[in-house]
Amino acid sequence: MEPRKLTRNQALVLETLTHAEAPLSAYTILDKLRDHGFRAPLQVYRALEKLTEFGIVHRLESLNAFVACTHPHDHGPEKGVIAFAICEDCGQVSEISDPEIEDRLAHLALKRHFTTEKTTIEMRGHCGNCTAA
Amino acid sequence: MEPRKLTRNQALVLETLTHAEAPLSAYTILDKLRDHGFRAPLQVYRALEKLTEFGIVHRLESLNAFVACTHPHDHGPEKGVIAFAICEDCGQVSEISDPEIEDRLAHLALKRHFTTEKTTIEMRGHCGNCTAA
DNA sequence: ATGCCACACGTTATAGCATAACGCAATTGA
DNA sequence: TCAATTGCGTTATGCTATAACGTGTGGCAT
Ligand SMILES: [Zn+2]
Ligand SMILES: [Zn+2]
Ligand SMILES: [Zn+2]
Ligand SMILES: [Zn+2]
Numbered sequence: 490m491e492p493r494k495l496t497r498n499q500a501l502v503l504e505t506l507t508h509a510e511a512p513l514s515a516y517t518i519l520d521k522l523r524d525h526g527f528r529a530p531l532q533v534y535r536a537l538e539k540l541t542e543f544g545i546v547h548r549l550e551s552l553n554a555f556v557a558c559t560h561p562h563d564h565g566p567e568k569g570v571i572a573f574a575i576c577e578d579c580g581q582v583s584e585i586s587d588p589e590i591e592d593r594l595a596h597l598a599l600k601r602h603f604t605t606e607k608t609t610i611e612m613r614g615h616c617g618n619c620t621a622a
Numbered sequence: 623m624e625p626r627k628l629t630r631n632q633a634l635v636l637e638t639l640t641h642a643e644a645p646l647s648a649y650t651i652l653d654k655l656r657d658h659g660f661r662a663p664l665q666v667y668r669a670l671e672k673l674t675e676f677g678i679v680h681r682l683e684s685l686n687a688f689v690a691c692t693h694p695h696d697h698g699p700e701k702g703v704i705a706f707a708i709c710e711d712c713g714q715v716s717e718i719s720d721p722e723i724e725d726r727l728a729h730l731a732l733k734r735h736f737t738t739e740k741t742t743i744e745m746r747g748h749c750g751n752c753t754a755a
Numbered sequence: 756a757t758g759c760c761a762c763a764c765g766t767t768a769t770a771g772c773a774t775a776a777c778g779c780a781a782t783t784g785a
Numbered sequence: 786t787c788a789a790t791t792g793c794g795t796t797a798t799g800c801t802a803t804a805a806c807g808t809g810t811g812g813c814a815t
Pocket of ligand 4: 709710711712713714748749750752753
């Protein structure tokens, strides 16, 4: 799933997300890329779709926004459940991979004869920095 | 947080969700209630906001849709984490309350000095009925 | 009763998020 | 070369959610 090379639009969108300090909506990305020739939402959404497939961008469902992957290890779309801790104050997003959570959810699903395709775990709250202040 | 009595609008929205066989979007609810005098999205959103506060309706972030609570026990907004198993085929939603998941997430948050305000857990996939068929 | 407050409600308008549908251009691999 | 695939650009549209304003009602202290 990892791409050999990103297209120009994909690279621009990824770069925008990488330099951002908080999750960005597709339309915010669009605005930031107008100087680079972006004119329509689809240019952003199409890039985001691919980047998400590649596993280098994540969509945060509870925000309708996107972040560049900051996970220590690479992960494609099939490499397991990721939990996100999202600070409401500063926007910082931490990715958490935890086998215990994963196993437990798998167990709970199995018990119900439920076949899981995709799992979303998002914790909204306040990070250490913002709590200390 | 439990209300003494629901307002007319709240009761209508709740009833619509209770009779539905799958999560409904606010606009779908609006359409179903036009015959009862509903004309604008805000009538639905305001009712949904209250019902969600009361803990008798849940919002599914990954669907931008709402379900009536089917949980065996009542739960207000502060009564713990709920995981949802959502069938992509028939729309059936199962609510899962699991202390192990809850404890583990609390532990992971604590380790990162993260204070959690709200947690979203949603599994998308296929229920037993739909897998068997 | 009068004034005040809190709350639900109704309406209009607007903001924010996402995709459909069309056609063109570049790439790739027979 | 030809066909298939993929990305791209554009226009239009649809879906989701909230802002802002005003009305009406019920409770409650004065
Ligand atoms: Zn990641
Ligand atoms: Zn923070
Ligand atoms: Zn419930
Ligand atoms: Zn099903």
